[in-house]
Amino acid sequence: MSVVLVTGASTGIGNLTVKALASAGHTVYASMRDPAGRNATAVSELKDIANRDDVDLRVVELDVQSQASADQAVSTIIDTAGRLDVVVHNAGHLYVGYVEAFTAGDISDLFDINVLGVQRVNRAVLPHMRERRSGTLVYVGSTTTVSVPPFLGPYVASKFAFDALAMVTAYEVSQFGIETTIVMPGAFTQGTQHFPNASHASDDAITAAYAALDPMVARNEEATASLFDPKIDADPATVGVEIARILSLPAGQKPFRSVVDFTQSNVEQVIKVTEQSRRDFLTRLGFSELLELKAA
Numbered sequence: 001m002s003v004v005l006v007t008g009a010s011t012g013i014g015n016l017t018v019k020a021l022a023s024a025g026h027t028v029y030a031s032m033r034d035p036a037g038r039n040a041t042a043v044s045e046l047k048d049i050a051n052r053d054d055v056d057l058r059v060v061e062l063d064v065q066s067q068a069s070a071d072q073a074v075s076t077i078i079d080t081a082g083r084l085d086v087v088v089h090n091a092g093h094l095y096v097g098y099v100e101a102f103t104a105g106d107i108s109d110l111f112d113i114n115v116l117g118v119q120r121v122n123r124a125v126l127p128h129m130r131e132r133r134s135g136t137l138v139y140v141g142s143t144t145t146v147s148v149p150p151f152l153g154p155y156v157a158s159k160f161a162f163d164a165l166a167m168v169t170a171y172e173v174s175q176f177g178i179e180t181t182i183v184m185p186g187a188f189t190q191g192t193q194h195f196p197n198a199s200h201a202s203d204d205a206i207t208a209a210y211a212a213l214d215p216m217v218a219r220n221e222e223a224t225a226s227l228f229d230p231k232i233d234a235d236p237a238t239v240g241v242e243i244a245r246i247l248s249l250p251a252g253q254k255p256f257r258s259v260v261d262f263t264q265s266n267v268e269q270v271i272k273v274t275e276q277s278r279r280d281f282l283t284r285l286g287f288s289e290l291l292e293l294k295a296a
Contacts, residue, residue, distance in 0.1 A: 001025045002136075002247060003081045005074070007064055007121060008032065008091030010042040011197075013140060013185065013239050017088060018046065020240030022055035026086075026247070029077050031062035064091045064117025067124070074124040083132065086247060087125050089118045089166075090140040092158075094198040096217070098210040099153035101201030107154045110199075114158035118165060126173065133177035133296035136254065138243055139166040143186045143259065143267045149224075151217050170256070171282075171290040179293050181246050181254050184271075186261030188236040189225045227263035234262035252293045 004021055008014040009030035018030040035043045043059050050057040058080075062073035077084050092114045095102065122137070129135030142159040144152065163182065170180035201207050228234045239260050246254050257275065259267050282291055 001027065002085035003027045003029070003077065003083055004086040004088060004247070005029045005031060005060070005062075005077060005084060005121075005125070006088040006090055007062060007117070009046075010039040013188075013236050014088075014090040015042065015046075016237045017090060017140075017240035017243055018057060019049060020237065020244045021088075021247070022050070022057040023053065024244040024248070025055075026244075027056040027058070027081055029058050029060045029073075029081075031060050031073055031091075033061070033063045035059050035061050062121075064120055065112055067120045070120040070124040074121075074128065078128060084125055084128055085134070086136045086138060087121060088138045088140065088243060089121065089162075091117050092140075092162075093155075094152070095154045095200070096151055096198045096220075097153075097201035098151070098207060098213070101203045101206035101210065102154050103202055106199075106202050107157070110154050111158050111161065114155070115161045115165060118162060122169065126178070129178050130173070130176045134251070135173075135178040136247065136251075137166070137169070137173070137178060137180045138246065139163075139180070139182045140239070140243075141166065141182045141184045143184050143261050143263070143265060145184075146267045146270045147263075147265045149187075149220075151213075151220055167278075171287075174290060174292065175294045177251075177294055177296045179251060179254050180256065182257050183239060183243060183246070184257060184259045184261070184267065185236070185239045186259070186263045186265065186267070187224045187227075188234060188262075189221045190234070190236075224263065227265070229262065229264065232262055252295075 004026045006014055006018045009018045010032035018028045022028045030046055032039045060073045063069040095110055141163050144156045145160050145163050166182050242260050261267055
């Protein structure tokens with residue numbers, strides 16, 4: 001079993017994932033901001049689960065917007081557990097609104113969480129993984145990088161950047177025995193606080209100028225829910241279950257991408273084509289070894 005750090009674990013998919021991984025037998029560090037304050041209720045719940053189910057589920061403070069916080073969290077885990085095998089990059093935030101109405105500052109703030117947060121955590125953990133010549137990076141991405149839905153512009157842009165950073169990092173760290181998987185959840189309209197907790201554009205005047213589109217925004221969640229097959233339970237807990245399945249696979253046999261989507265958006269077909277193109281490009285460059293995990 002692995003020692004796993006999950007970022008953004010106080011709510012939503014991150015919270016469901018730490019429960020799934022602990023249940024699977026891993027030592028799991030659920031990271032979050034302010035565990036003694038704003039997230040004290042989440043901490044209490046996770047501690048209750050650990051005691052009730054006799055699983056190794058711990059909490060560590062980590063703010064992905066602070067390099068010092070990421071460094072301290074990783075140091076704490078290594079000091080207490082002796083190693084860190086897996087990082088699940090899950091922390092993120094959602095923006096809903098019209099692209100023009102978001103200031104550059106708004107978008108910068110979102111990228112600081114959704115993109116630079118990943119870089120900070122990687123810079124904290126990769127020296128340890130490179131020294132050990134082993135490790136797994138799991139990125140919780142998004143099918144929005146394929147479907148590109150409306151009214152989520154800055155969020156979709158941040159997920160494109162998140163995905164690109166994950167891919168290029170994967171090439172480089174693979175040569176040090178570090179494996180990468182990008183899990184791509186589709187939209188979920190129940191079971192998380194993603195939409196209720198979303199932020200909105202700060203320019204109210206520009207937002208008002210787009211008022212003719214407000215009815216579309218108002219029914220966005222309803223429209224998304226209509227894409228689900230009514231016979232299937234679109235439960236976000238399936239993302240954590242899939243991550244647990246991936247971590248159970250031997251080194252070198254984990255999928256580079258895994259799609260968990262109930263909106264029937266043909267994402268797998270698009271990914272199949274783009275992955276073949278990517279592999280062909282690197283092979284023609286003469287860098288095909290970057291596509292394979294180098295054994296320790």
